[in-house]
Amino acid sequence: MTSTDDRNAGESGRTDTDASDDARQFGDLTLLATDITLDYPVRIAREEKTRGLFSSAGERGVVHAVRGVCLAARQGEFIGLVGRNGSGKSALLRVLAGVEAPTTGEVFAASKPQLMGVGAALMPHLTGLDNIRIGLLAMGLTPDEVQARIAQVAELADIGDSIRMPMRTYSSGMRARLRFSISVAAEPDIIMIDEALSTGDDAFRERSNQAMKDLIARSGTGFLVNHSAPVIRELCTRVVWMDKGEIVEDGETIRVMKDYSMFMNALRKHGEKKALEVKARYASTFEERIEDIRRGTVDT
Amino acid sequence: MSTQRHDGRPASRTDEFRSAVHDAYGDASHLTSVTGRPGLGSYIRQLWQRRHFIWWQSRSRVVTSNDDSRLGAFWLILRPLLDATFYWLVFGVLLQLDRGMSNYVAFVIIGVFMFQFTGAALTGGTRTISSNMSLTRAFQFPRMALPIADLLFDVLQRMLAVGVMFVLVLVIPPHETPEWTWLLVPVVLVLHILMNFGIMLLLARASTLFPDVSRFMQFVTRILMYGSGVIFPITRFTDRYPVLHDIIEMNPVFVVLTMYRDLIIDGVMPSAAHWVTLGAYAVGLSVVGFFVFWLGEESYGRDQYR
Numbered sequence: 001m002t003s004t005d006d007r008n009a010g011e012s013g014r015t016d017t018d019a020s021d022d023a024r025q026f027g028d029l030t031l032l033a034t035d036i037t038l039d040y041p042v043r044i045a046r047e048e049k050t051r052g053l054f055s056s057a058g059e060r061g062v063v064h065a066v067r068g069v070c071l072a073a074r075q076g077e078f079i080g081l082v083g084r085n086g087s088g089k090s091a092l093l094r095v096l097a098g099v100e101a102p103t104t105g106e107v108f109a110a111s112k113p114q115l116m117g118v119g120a121a122l123m124p125h126l127t128g129l130d131n132i133r134i135g136l137l138a139m140g141l142t143p144d145e146v147q148a149r150i151a152q153v154a155e156l157a158d159i160g161d162s163i164r165m166p167m168r169t170y171s172s173g174m175r176a177r178l179r180f181s182i183s184v185a186a187e188p189d190i191i192m193i194d195e196a197l198s199t200g201d202d203a204f205r206e207r208s209n210q211a212m213k214d215l216i217a218r219s220g221t222g223f224l225v226n227h228s229a230p231v232i233r234e235l236c237t238r239v240v241w242m243d244k245g246e247i248v249e250d251g252e253t254i255r256v257m258k259d260y261s262m263f264m265n266a267l268r269k270h271g272e273k274k275a276l277e278v279k280a281r282y283a284s285t286f287e288e289r290i291e292d293i294r295r296g297t298v299d300t
Numbered sequence: 301m302s303t304q305r306h307d308g309r310p311a312s313r314t315d316e317f318r319s320a321v322h323d324a325y326g327d328a329s330h331l332t333s334v335t336g337r338p339g340l341g342s343y344i345r346q347l348w349q350r351r352h353f354i355w356w357q358s359r360s361r362v363v364t365s366n367d368d369s370r371l372g373a374f375w376l377i378l379r380p381l382l383d384a385t386f387y388w389l390v391f392g393v394l395l396q397l398d399r400g401m402s403n404y405v406a407f408v409i410i411g412v413f414m415f416q417f418t419g420a421a422l423t424g425g426t427r428t429i430s431s432n433m434s435l436t437r438a439f440q441f442p443r444m445a446l447p448i449a450d451l452l453f454d455v456l457q458r459m460l461a462v463g464v465m466f467v468l469v470l471v472i473p474p475h476e477t478p479e480w481t482w483l484l485v486p487v488v489l490v491l492h493i494l495m496n497f498g499i500m501l502l503l504a505r506a507s508t509l510f511p512d513v514s515r516f517m518q519f520v521t522r523i524l525m526y527g528s529g530v531i532f533p534i535t536r537f538t539d540r541y542p543v544l545h546d547i548i549e550m551n552p553v554f555v556v557l558t559m560y561r562d563l564i565i566d567g568v569m570p571s572a573a574h575w576v577t578l579g580a581y582a583v584g585l586s587v588v589g590f591f592v593f594w595l596g597e598e599s600y601g602r603d604q605y606r
Contacts, residue, residue: 029325034314070317074325094601098334099437101598105314108331112440122434123357125364134360137353138439140346166367179438286313293320 026299027075028110030190030221031096036105038066038091038245065091066102067245070286072293073190078212078222080236080253082260084267088245089225090117090194096223097192113223114139114188116180117195124168128178129154131167135182149185156207157181173199177208184211191215192223197231209235229257238299248283251292252299337597338442346442354445358453365457380461384409384468387531392472399533406469406476406565411530413465414492414560418553419521420454421496425503426514429600436601443600444593447500455493462489469564479567488559488570491582495552498585501593508599528553549573552581 043057051057066088073079081089094100096107097115122131132153136146154163157177162170170178176199183191197208212222212235226232232239232253239256241248241263248263249256259282267275284292292298322328338346366375391397392405401407428447429436436443469476507513528551529535538544548554555577559570 029321029328029331032318032321032328032331034317068313070313072317072321072325094437096334098440099601101335101602106336107334108328109334110331113334114440115438117437122438123360125367126360130356130360134353134357135439137350137356138435138441138445140349140441143352146352166364183438286317290316290320293317293324296324 026077027219029072030075030077030110031071031073031113032108033069033071033096034106036066036069036071036092036095036102036107037064038088038095038100039064039103064245066095069105069242069245069247070289071096071240071247071250073221073223075189075219075221076216077238078216078224078236080232080239081223081225081242082227082232082239082257083242083248084264087242089242091245092242093117093192093194093223093225109190111189113190113192114183114186115192115194116183121167121170121175122179122182125166127166128157128159128163128170131178132182132185135179136185139182139186139188141186153181153185156184156211158204158207173201173204176200177204180208180211184215187215187218188220190221190223194225195227198226198228205231229261233257243279247289248279250284250289250298335598337594340591340594343442343444343594343597347444347448350441350445353441354449354452357445357449358456361449361453362456365453376457376460377464380413380464381468383412384464384472387412388468388472391531399536401533403469403474403476403565405472407533407561408531409465409468409472410560410564411528411557413461414557415525415528415530415553416461417454417458417492418496418499418524418556420458421451421499422503422517422521422524423514424450424454425500426507426517428500428504429508443597444501444590447504447593448497451493451497451500454496466564476565481563481567481569484563484569485560488556488563488578491578492556494582494586495556495578498582498587498589501589502585505593505596508596508602524551524553527551528557530557549577552578555581 040063042061042063043059044061045051045058069088069092081093083089091100093115094117095102095105096109097113098107098109099115122135126134129150132150133146136149136153137143141149157163157174157180159170159174159177162174163178167175167178176197180193180197180200183193191212193212197205200208209231212224216222216237222235224232224235236253238251239253239260240250241256241260243263249259263275263278263282266278289298318328337343362376363373366372369375371378387408388405391408398404425447428450429443432446432450435446466482470478503513503517527534527548529548534548534554535545538548555574559574559578562568562570562574
C-alpha cells in the first residue's frame, strides 16, 4: 500500500513513503455522509414574458443541488472540494455541517462541524470584540474560556483598531478574517471553509493557512471549498471533484487536481461538450470508489 | 444511529458504502447525526449551556439599540415618556374623559404599555428566524436561543418602560398611591412573559412554514388591540351580550391587562378566574410553543425565500 505523507505537504512537495504495513497516517473516521441529496423547490420564470403583477412567478421546478453523494473523512484529512460554479460544493458543505437538512440521506460526525462561509456581518451593530464574544458563546464555550481566548482571536484576525468598531463598517476581507478567527478559536475537530478566505490578503492567507495546518496537526478534519488551485494544492490531502451535484472523482490531491484542470481547460477552450468527454474519461463510478475505499487507495 | 432509509433509492447504495467504510476505516458507532434534531432532554441541556450566549446577545443589543440616534439609550426612557404624555394630553387634558372611571389616564397608560409587550412578541416572533440568519448559518447552537434572546432583549428594554409607567401613574393626577397589591405585579409580569414566549415560538415556526404570517400580524395586532380593551373599557359593550362576555374572558391579553389594572389602579386582588386563565395560557402556550419550535429545529437554517 502506497500512501502519502500529507501532513507535511506544501512548499517542500510531497514525499511518497512506502508504508507497506498497515500503519495509517489518518486516524479514526470523523465524518460519514451516506447518499445525500438536496433539492430546492424553485419557480422558473418563462423566458419570453415580462412578469405581470398577478401572474405567477413561473412554473414550479426543482433544483437538484446535490444528487446522491457518499463521503467519508478521517482525522488528519483536509479535503478540498472543487468544481465549477453551481456544481453543488457549497450546498454539500452546508449539509455536511448540519446547517441545512438534506432532502434524503444522513450525515454522521464525531463532533459538530464548524462551518465558515462567506457572509454578512454576524451582528452588524456590535463591535468586532463583541462579535467574538457572542460567536464563541454561541459555539458553546464558557464565559471563562471566552475571556481567555478573546485576545488570541483578535490577534489572529489582526485587523487593528477596527476590532473596536461596529462590524457593519468592515470590508468583506475584514469580515472574513474575523469570522475565520472566531471559527478556529473554538478548536473545532471538524472545520469547513466555504470560499471565505479568498477575500483575505496575502498576509492573512499565510496566517489562516498556518491555523488550518495546526488544526490538521491536532488530528482535526478539514473541508475546503476554494477556486484557487494553488491553495487547494498547498492545504489539501485529498480532493473531491464535483459536477452537477455528483462526485466525479475523489482521491489524492495532485491526481484529482490534474484531472480537474484538464476538465476546466476543455471547458474554457472547447465548451461544454468536450468538457463532458474529459469528465467521462476521469469519472469513477460508485463501485470504483467503494473499491478504492476497501483497498485503501483513496489517497494514492 | 439508524441504518435504513426509505426514500425510493436502493438502500443498498447506502449500505454498501457504509460497510466499505466500516471495513476500511473502522467502526462508525462513535459518530452522531448532524442532521437530526436532538432529543428534548438534550435540547434543553444544550439550551441551558448557551445561557451566556443568550444573555450577552440580548444585553449587547439593548446597549447598542439606539446607537443610530444622538440621545442614545435615553430613548429607552424618553419613548415611553412621550407615549404616556400623549395619552395624558389627549384623554386627560383635552377630552377630559373619565368614562366613569376613577383614573382613566392610568387605565390607558397601563393598557397601552402592557399591550405593546404582547404586540412586540407578535411581530418579533415572525421575524426572529429570518433576522438572525447570519448567526444561524455561522454557528451550531439550539435555535431556540434566538427567540429567547429576542424576548429577553424586549423584556430588558421594557423594564425601563414599566418603571416609567409606575412613576407616571404616581405623578399624573388623580395620583395613584402605592398599595400592597403592587407587589403582585411582577408575578403577573412573569406569567405575561411566559405567554409571550409561547406566542413567539409558535409564530417563529409558523413563519418558516408560511412566510405570509408576518403580513397578517399587523391586522392581528389591531384586532387584539380593540378586542382587549386597551384604551376603552370593553366590558361596557360585552356585558350586554353574554356570548361576547365569555369570548372576551377567554382573551388572554384582555385578562392580563385587567389584572394589571386591578393590582395597580384599584388595589384589589384579581379574580381567581383570571389567575387561572392567565396561568393556563402562560403554561399552555409556552409548553406547546417549545415543543412545536423544537420539532422544526432542522428547518431554521433553510432559506425562506426560494
